[in-house]
Amino acid sequence: MLKNFMTQDALAGVFRKQQFPFRFPPAANRAAWSREGSRFREVSFPLYLKKAEEILGKDYAEIYPILKAGEFFSYVRTGNRRIFETSYFTRRSHLALFCLAEAMEYRRRFLPAVVEGIWQLLSEPVWYLPAHGYYRENDPMPRFDLPRTDLFCAETGATLACVVRLLEKELTAESAELLTWVREFCIERVIVPVEEERVHEWWLDGLNNWGPWCASNVALTAFTFLRDQPERLARLILKLAECCDSFYNRYAADGGCDEGPGYFMVAGIRLMLFLDLLNTYTGGSCNWFYTQEKFRNIGDYIAKVHLTGPWFACMADSVAKFDRLNAGLLNHFAELSGSARLKSFAAEAAFGFQPRGTGGIPDRFSEKGTFLHLVLLDELAQIFWAPDPAARGSFPGEGRTVLPDLQFYLFRQNPEKEEPGSILCIKGGHNNENHNHNDVGEFELFFDGKPVIIDCGATDYTKFTFSERRYENRFLNSSGHNVPAFNGVLQAPGAEFAAGHRELLADGVAIDIAGAYPKECGVTSCVRRAVLTAEGVVSIEDTVSGKGTISVELPLYCAVKPELTPAGIEISGMRLKLRGIELERLEEIPLEDVRMKLSWGDRLWCIHLQTTIEKSGTCRLEFQPVS
Numbered sequence: 001m002l003k004n005f006m007t008q009d010a011l012a013g014v015f016r017k018q019q020f021p022f023r024f025p026p027a028a029n030r031a032a033w034s035r036e037g038s039r040f041r042e043v044s045f046p047l048y049l050k051k052a053e054e055i056l057g058k059d060y061a062e063i064y065p066i067l068k069a070g071e072f073f074s075y076v077r078t079g080n081r082r083i084f085e086t087s088y089f090t091r092r093s094h095l096a097l098f099c100l101a102e103a104m105e106y107r108r109r110f111l112p113a114v115v116e117g118i119w120q121l122l123s124e125p126v127w128y129l130p131a132h133g134y135y136r137e138n139d140p141m142p143r144f145d146l147p148r149t150d151l152f153c154a155e156t157g158a159t160l161a162c163v164v165r166l167l168e169k170e171l172t173a174e175s176a177e178l179l180t181w182v183r184e185f186c187i188e189r190v191i192v193p194v195e196e197e198r199v200h201e202w203w204l205d206g207l208n209n210w211g212p213w214c215a216s217n218v219a220l221t222a223f224t225f226l227r228d229q230p231e232r233l234a235r236l237i238l239k240l241a242e243c244c245d246s247f248y249n250r251y252a253a254d255g256g257c258d259e260g261p262g263y264f265m266v267a268g269i270r271l272m273l274f275l276d277l278l279n280t281y282t283g284g285s286c287n288w289f290y291t292q293e294k295f296r297n298i299g300d301y302i303a304k305v306h307l308t309g310p311w312f313a314c315m316a317d318s319v320a321k322f323d324r325l326n327a328g329l330l331n332h333f334a335e336l337s338g339s340a341r342l343k344s345f346a347a348e349a350a351f352g353f354q355p356r357g358t359g360g361i362p363d364r365f366s367e368k369g370t371f372l373h374l375v376l377l378d379e380l381a382q383i384f385w386a387p388d389p390a391a392r393g394s395f396p397g398e399g400r401t402v403l404p405d406l407q408f409y410l411f412r413q414n415p416e417k418e419e420p421g422s423i424l425c426i427k428g429g430h431n432n433e434n435h436n437h438n439d440v441g442e443f444e445l446f447f448d449g450k451p452v453i454i455d456c457g458a459t460d461y462t463k464f465t466f467s468e469r470r471y472e473n474r475f476l477n478s479s480g481h482n483v484p485a486f487n488g489v490l491q492a493p494g495a496e497f498a499a500g501h502r503e504l505l506a507d508g509v510a511i512d513i514a515g516a517y518p519k520e521c522g523v524t525s526c527v528r529r530a531v532l533t534a535e536g537v538v539s540i541e542d543t544v545s546g547k548g549t550i551s552v553e554l555p556l557y558c559a560v561k562p563e564l565t566p567a568g569i570e571i572s573g574m575r576l577k578l579r580g581i582e583l584e585r586l587e588e589i590p591l592e593d594v595r596m597k598l599s600w601g602d603r604l605w606c607i608h609l610q611t612t613i614e615k616s617g618t619c620r621l622e623f624q625p626v627s
Helices: 008-016 030-034 039-056 069-078 082-105 111-122 151-174 176-196 210-225 230-250 261-266 268-280 293-304 327-337 340-350 376-384 594-600
Strands: 306-308 400-403 408-412 422-427 443-447 450-453 494-498 502-504 508-512 523-532 538-558 563-565 568-571 574-579 582-590 603-625
Touching: 008 230, 039 082, 039 376, 069 082, 082 111, 082 151, 082 376, 111 151, 111 176, 151 176, 151 210, 151 376, 176 210, 176 230, 210 230, 210 268, 230 268, 261 268, 261 293, 268 293, 268 327, 293 306, 293 327, 293 340, 293 400, 306 422, 306 443, 327 340, 327 376, 408 508, 408 523, 422 508, 422 523, 443 603, 450 538, 594 603
Parallel strands: none
Antiparallel strands: 400 408, 408 422, 422 443, 443 450, 502 508, 508 523, 523 538, 538 603, 563 568, 568 574, 574 603, 582 603
């Protein structure tokens, strides 16, 4: 498809005629940056400027923290990623913020800080993360002879490309030679490793979100710094197009992102950004791509897995809660795909999913007064591609959402009302999905906008997260999810460990999850039946069959402390009644993990249930709204 859309010679011919205008107005275009009438600008510009002013008053050593060798080495030595990455992303975030502030105010007040930020990035030994380098055995310094373009090397190139495009006139007045350095560093560090591939860049195979994420950023870097080399540019762009083609072809027809909602903004959205660049700079040659149902489904996915308020179905290595989705990127995808659903969702995202008539545009910097990762390209999209607030509520809600390929099912009691009532979701799938958690059969339950039974989500990434030791982490294996263990045996990783027969019911779904477990668990069938009634009652029923005596242990994770009452277990306005299974204990789980605390605060609770079945039996959980 994409890789064959044009020959290299033809593409180079198109590029020879191109001026490659930036996708967003440069700061010198004061009419564009001063335009009034956008509520987003009226509210957000003062927030950007206020934050930039706060940071500008600090010492440069604090604004652009030193990247220390010991912190880089800690990845190999201890497995810690956060200590280095915090400083790394802070440097880039502050550079992006100062660029935006200068473009908004245009008084050269922030320009010295922009120059300093560029200087600091040019001074870094490498632009990729420690977790993504190539190493010799027992040596924490990455190999000099094997440079690579990882996610954030590519993103650094794209950030510098945006800095140059946004403030080229102003930076040239400061130092034209500085821009030469930026160009040469970006070509050498971002583009050449992709061209030469001393070691094959596996992301070029389009296996997961790395493909379009890297490709879109490398493309933006190339369209900025290889504008005068059309043949070289064409060769590179076709290579990146083949990568995105592979990624797209691997995507299921229903548009489901098996990496989870938390990865959508760096998966499906990045595919859209690559296509947007390619289409813009080839005179609309990819317009046909936008009309495909699958492309529209990829964008609609994020709206389909939205639960309520800031909460999303917490699949794979996703976080559960994010109220600052980039509404501009979502809106642009909607405009390209023609999706009314996504356009309405983008407008809700612009207001932080708050009820209509309350609140306003969320402060993007209110998370404990700081931010970790501000991307200049994304913020420009947030400003110039912002949705029309009038689109809010224009797409009707759905009582039942089904993604058949992803095997994700979502049921709502009140799909078109402000009071959401009960919301139930459950997944089937297999245990070789990207960022897999061995969680076939996992369900989540919300009531009136509050979490009742949750998927805990992923923990901070370490050296071991993507190693053979991945499933040693409680929250990355089935013991950290709302699925049973049989005779002490958990689900196993691998595509062969998968959901079996599935049946859509009038008010729910039934999934046989026994295939996700090794045979030694002793179970031949476990049909999990998940039902939501019109009255908001949710039942989860596991019908188990196997050999001999089967012990069943079922954990249920909660974001608030369950209250044990004579009438049942009360959680967030719902009462849990048990049949065929008993409460064994209630566990309080203090949280130290930074990533999990962003969604859940300082602690979680786990309701441990257990029973014993002779050959076959049924366990039933019934959640009733407390009147």
